Amino acid sequence: MTAPAAENTATCSTVPDDAAGGFRVSLQNFSGPFDLLLSLIAKREMDITQIAMAEVTDEFIVYLKVLQQSDGAKSLDETTEFLVIASTLLELKAARLLPNHEAETEEDMALLEARDLLFARLLQYKAFKHAAGWISGTLFEESTSFPRQVGLEAHFAALLPELIFSTTPDQLARLALGALTPKTPAPTEVGIEHLHGGNVSVREQAAIITALLKEHGALDFTALVANAANHLEVVARFLALLEMYREKVIAFSQDAPLDALNVRWLNPEHGWDPDALHEEYGPAPHESTETSATPSAGTQEEAS
Amino acid sequence: MSQGVNAAPSPNPSQGPAAVDLLPGGLDAGIEAVLMVIDEPIGAPALAEVLEVGEERVTAALLRLRAQYDGGDTPRGFELRELAGGWRIFSRRDFAPFVSRFVIDGQTARLTQAALETLAVIAYRQPVSRGRIAAIRGVNVDSVVRTLLTRGLIHEAPDDGESGATLYQTTSYFLERLGLGSISELPRLSPHLPGVGDIDDYDVDSPWKSANHETT
């Protein structure tokens, strides 16, 4: 299954400066996001219940970018699969970027649950991978034992009831036609195409937020997303806010839990430009010329 | 000699010798004769019915034959194995290098890692839909499932009439290839995660537990 992908995506990049001494991934070695995650975890020899989530997340995102740069529908397929995992990891990462409030808020609990779920799936995958290893070994051992499987001796074959064969040439042709016509496989999952409203750029959303905040000085989150076209844009604006918070161009305040989230423009002296924001989160075709090393430097720094 | 066979459909083994006992070689040879023509494992009950003796006698004879073939210093070149719910003659493994030259068809083709993992999921979770396998493996599994179907290792489960999705399960050929008597003989799924001290401390709920359950 991974073979076709391997053809158009050569062994991909090394990420330098990694704390663990650099990690190298080659696309054809992984048959899915869980596979990759497991490998990342194994490489760092981390207790998976105590994972330094942000670090793994960063490596994962770097890998994701590399994956996106490869061509072909296959790569698109894989990228979407990976995005499921990436979104979970991103959520966890977002938690780290946010100011550390009390650990018992509802969101924290939700994040913990998301993490547990991811671990549960990871453990499950690991177990099946282990089982696959056993099956492979056993199949190999058993391949040296050949069953007796010989044709029926003539005098027994002669005892078979006379074959009733009423099939006409036309019927046979229809059967052949049915068998030789390519089958469209039955859908395995609910279509999700309608959920994708096209690519949303975090950078573009950051520009919109910047314009709004420069005009009004301070706004609450509801106002900032009031003209968002869809949920995806809301998410992108939220991510943009996180980035801007990290860059110290805005500040948050919230009077009480679940109260409106106020965003204040800090009027930074260094002249914040949304264009400086790297598109780490979404597919950004125009960025595909970037080498994987460049964004990785950004993500590493961000994690620290 | 065939008259005797048809005369007594299911004689009580205690009521004197059965027809097969009167033939040279007796029950043991009779079992061997049937084993020569089968092309899939045959269960003791089926043998008992064909040979018109009690099932216990057949089972005892099968065990006797197996021991005889394996016998000490001079084993035979074949062995009698119990798998996939029945008994079947196999060439002795020691001679595989010689025998394999005559068995050129596909038997030894290796499965890819993706196919093996998918097979594992189906084996432990059967019957299971493609969607569910994909969710566990985190990738689309359509082409791998097709490969496994083609290889005869899995097949579509009979429709349960409830869900619309096609469900897959392993075949008896799968058991045969693995030398297993039944699915329940699969080793328990056991996690061996690197760096995890004690898996029991980590309570993985539903997805995990049910997997273990199905194997027992």
Place this chain on the structure above:
Amino acid sequence: MSQGVNAAPSPNPSQGPAAVDLLPGGLDAGIEAVLMVIDEPIGAPALAEVLEVGEERVTAALLRLRAQYDGGDTPRGFELRELAGGWRIFSRRDFAPFVSRFVIDGQTARLTQAALETLAVIAYRQPVSRGRIAAIRGVNVDSVVRTLLTRGLIHEAPDDGESGATLYQTTSYFLERLGLGSISELPRLSPHLPGVGDIDDYDVDSPWKSANHETT
């Protein structure tokens, strides 16, 4: 153990023991291992070549085995017979009444849908390997191919010497049952095939390639 096999293609039997002699059961067991799995009679020269011993030794062992199987009061349920083409193990005739009943029980007079569909694929794609048929039908076809062979509707095509796989084609009995003079009289598929000009244009390879690939 296979190293020894490849190392000495045709050693003189007088030059010490051959690889097969060192295995449990020795040459006799080696011959048995091969005889148990082959489908058609094998000659002593072929056995001698595979087992890498002299032909005289093989012939002597074959005669010894035959005597052993027939052995006096307790013969085995199988027998070793020498036919035109060579040697083959058969089910012992004494037990034919039991064996034939077993054979007949499992059979029906009609071909199953799966067998008919496979026959149709072979008819239009011949000569064709089992692997290819399996890829086209999406299921393992080993047992239906065996049924079609037993029924005399298909047979193995003469070896083209290129691919290792056995190819199958339909027999004249098949044409007879269908009331056709030759294969060229089969209805053309093209008019029925939606969107495909000619069946020959439709390369079965493309959609199935990945499946085929992984099996080889």
